[in-house]
Amino acid sequence: MRKVVEGSYAIAQAVKCCDPDIISAYPITPQTHIVENLSQMVADGELKAEFITVDSEFSALSALVGSSAMGARSYSSTTSQGLALMYEVLYNVSGLRMPIVMTVANRAMGAPLNIWNDQQDSIGARDCGWIQLYAENVQEAMDLTPQAYKLAEDPDILTPVMVCMDGFILTHVYEPVEFLDHDKVKQFLPPFKPKITLDPAHPVTIGAFADPSTFTEYRYLQQDAQNKALGKIDTIAKEFKETFGRYYGGLIDTYRMEGADAAIVTLGSVIGTIKDALDEMWAEGKKVGLVKVRSYRPFPVKALRDSLKDVSSIAVIEKDVSIGNEAGLTTDLKAAFYNTGMKTPIIGFTAGLGGRDITLKDIKKAGDKALAAAKGPEAEFEFLTLRKEIL
Amino acid sequence: MLKVIAGGYVEPGSTQVTKTGAWRTFVPVVDQKRCSKCSLCEIYCPEGCIRMVEGLFIPDLDYCKGCSICAHECPRKAITMVLEEK
Numbered sequence: 001m002r003k004v005v006e007g008s009y010a011i012a013q014a015v016k017c018c019d020p021d022i023i024s025a026y027p028i029t030p031q032t033h034i035v036e037n038l039s040q041m042v043a044d045g046e047l048k049a050e051f052i053t054v055d056s057e058f059s060a061l062s063a064l065v066g067s068s069a070m071g072a073r074s075y076s077s078t079t080s081q082g083l084a085l086m087y088e089v090l091y092n093v094s095g096l097r098m099p100i101v102m103t104v105a106n107r108a109m110g111a112p113l114n115i116w117n118d119q120q121d122s123i124g125a126r127d128c129g130w131i132q133l134y135a136e137n138v139q140e141a142m143d144l145t146p147q148a149y150k151l152a153e154d155p156d157i158l159t160p161v162m163v164c165m166d167g168f169i170l171t172h173v174y175e176p177v178e179f180l181d182h183d184k185v186k187q188f189l190p191p192f193k194p195k196i197t198l199d200p201a202h203p204v205t206i207g208a209f210a211d212p213s214t215f216t217e218y219r220y221l222q223q224d225a226q227n228k229a230l231g232k233i234d235t236i237a238k239e240f241k242e243t244f245g246r247y248y249g250g251l252i253d254t255y256r257m258e259g260a261d262a263a264i265v266t267l268g269s270v271i272g273t274i275k276d277a278l279d280e281m282w283a284e285g286k287k288v289g290l291v292k293v294r295s296y297r298p299f300p301v302k303a304l305r306d307s308l309k310d311v312s313s314i315a316v317i318e319k320d321v322s323i324g325n326e327a328g329l330t331t332d333l334k335a336a337f338y339n340t341g342m343k344t345p346i347i348g349f350t351a352g353l354g355g356r357d358i359t360l361k362d363i364k365k366a367g368d369k370a371l372a373a374a375k376g377p378e379a380e381f382e383f384l385t386l387r388k389e390i391l
Numbered sequence: 392m393l394k395v396i397a398g399g400y401v402e403p404g405s406t407q408v409t410k411t412g413a414w415r416t417f418v419p420v421v422d423q424k425r426c427s428k429c430s431l432c433e434i435y436c437p438e439g440c441i442r443m444v445e446g447l448f449i450p451d452l453d454y455c456k457g458c459s460i461c462a463h464e465c466p467r468k469a470i471t472m473v474l475e476e477k
Contacts, residue, residue: 097398158397196400206398208405211413217395225397 001179007138007170008033010177011077011103014145016047017185018101021072021192024052024063028082029115030167031105035077057082061089061100068098069206071197073149076100079167080107083121087128093160094129094222096207099152099192100160101145102130106268106319107167108354116355117167118319119268123296123328129222131161131229132297134267139177140248141165146180146189147236153192154232159225164296166269166319168355178246188243226298233295251300253292254307256282260289262370263311265304265333266318267293270351270358274317277363288367293329301336308337313345313377315370317363317384319352326381345373351384358385406454411438415457417472419450425469432461432470 005013011034015023023042025035041047052067054060057078064074078086083104093100104122108114122132133148135141141163148161165171196204210218234250241247255271256278257263264274271292281288291307293300308314316330325331330348337344349366352358362385372378419441432441432448440451441461450461462470 095399196398203403205401205403205405208399208401209409209411210395210399211409211411214395214409218397218399221395221397 002176003179004174004176006033007141007165007173007175009037010138010142010179011145011165011171012037012041014142014180015075015103016041017180017182018075018146018149018189019073019186020049020075022050022052022064022067022074023076024054024060024067024074025076025078026054026057026060026082028057028079030107030117030171031077031079031082031103033171034103034105038075057085058089061086061093061102064100065089065092065096065098068093068100069096069198071192071194073153073192074098074100075102077103077105079105080109080121083125084109087125090125090128090130092207095218097158097222097225098160099149099158101148101152102160102162103141103145104162104164105167105171106164114354117169118353118355119164119166120320120353122162122164123318123320125162126297126328129159129226130297131159131226131295133161133163133233133295134293135163135165135170136248136269136271136292138165138170138173138175139246141170142177142180143240143244143246143248146185147240149192150189150236150239151229151232153194155195156228157225157232159222159229164268169269180244184243188240230295230298230300233298249292249294251295251303252307253294255290255292257289257291257307259287260311261287262313262315262367262374263289263291263308264363264367264370265291265293265308265314265316265329267296267329268319270317270319273358273360274363277360277367280360281364281367286367286371288370296329299332299336304333304336305340305342308344309342311344312374313370314347315366315373316346316348317351317358317366318348319350321350321353330381345377347373347377347379348381349384350382356385410453412452412454412456415455415475417457417459418452418475419455419457419459419461419470420473421448421450422469422471423447425467427467427469429466431464431466435460435464
């Protein structure tokens with residue numbers, strides 16, 4: 001069924017099809033409509049889940065630690081300062097290996113106060129042990145939701161997943177989406193049956209103290225699960241394609257990479273604009289391709305090396321900055337190449353901060369700089385659309 | 392030996408296996424002749440690891456963190472904290 005709906009409604013619809021047992025969330029712009037719609041679905045009896053209303057994001061995710069430990073399929077959604085307030089719990093969830101799925105409606109981190117889109121919030125939480133998948137458009141964010149549960153609940157993975165979608169740009173846009181069919185989702189996503197749960201009849205301790213003699217091994221197991229997820233993300237994307245007919249690439253996707261001289265690497269909704277900009281650049285004889293990062297954690301080192309091995313230079317466009325260094329994706333990508341002997345120049349651009357539009361012109365500027373960087377980069381890292389006149 | 396399972400799920404009573412006294416620097420030594428068996432050390436110990444064993448107050452060194460509260464509270468100064476050599 002194809003319908004024109006708001007992005008947030010589409011996500012709520014996708015979550016509903018996954019049959020969550022427990023939802024707990026605290027409203028925060030631009031995530032509010034997702035949980036508002038879910039709350040309505042529960043109130044109307046359309047969705048047989050319990051919606052736990054709480055006083056904060058910290059409590060929302062903490063409530064899900066309890067429900068997930070009981071073996072309930074659990075869902076939350078947040079953004080920006082809300083995600084920051086969850087920070088401590090993010091580590092608890094991943095360390096306790098709870099397969100919670102959370103939609104992050106990416107938004108800038110204050111101060112200064114700003115409610116618009118960038119990806120500082122989730123990129124800043126990249127080390128928390130959660131898997132992070134980034135959607136290009138509403139349909140992909142919707143389709144990633146059952147894929148995220150399937151991945152998270154896999155007995156070899158048991159790791160929480162953030163489905164990241166750009167706030168406003170995707171959460172508030174009305175666009176035609178193909179609705180998920182509930183029965184098909186049931187067929188794709190088996191019921192959640194964890195091996196160990198909190199059950200008075202079979203007592204276990206969850207979250208026991210780990211001293212220096214065991215802590216390293218717990219971390220190792222998390223790292224191992226993320227490594228295993230590299231393969232599963234690909235497999236699950238293909239399984240989704242078999243059931244639903246839609247495919248967006250596995251860990252990464254590429255566009256116009258065949259015969260490209262330079263490449264742009266990015267994540268999220270800016271990809272649509274980049275594709276248009278690249279079409280125009282190719283028409284002008286400028287061969288710039290695109291690599292879209294779908295999985296940021298686990299970081300697809302091998303897939304990126306393989307896809308970028310033939311270009312002479314690379315530009316990263318991302319909506320975050322690691323204040324005091326470059327930006328997340330840029331440094332991660334450089335690190336992926338360092339030991340391979342590949343000396344392809346990589347330049348990083350921070351753009352679209354706090355909701356500033358990234359235009360075709362901006363992307364072409366980055367593309368031109370990428371092509372020029374083949375002779376040696378002019379600057380390693382810069383703010384792409386800096387308004388020097390107001391400084 | 393405690394086996395590590397993803398997520399830290401363990402059988403109940405895991406602290407019986409995981410000893411927590413390893414980071415102690417000072418160890419309480421009870422002078423049993425001075426002890427009047429008032430049990431204030433047992434009442435004040437935040438870890439619950441000094442109690443009467445066969446008529447004498449004996450610290451459980453598997454869990455004692457060496458915080459010295461027992462020595463501080465003892466009205467007869469029967470407990471001294473001694474630097475533990477490991």
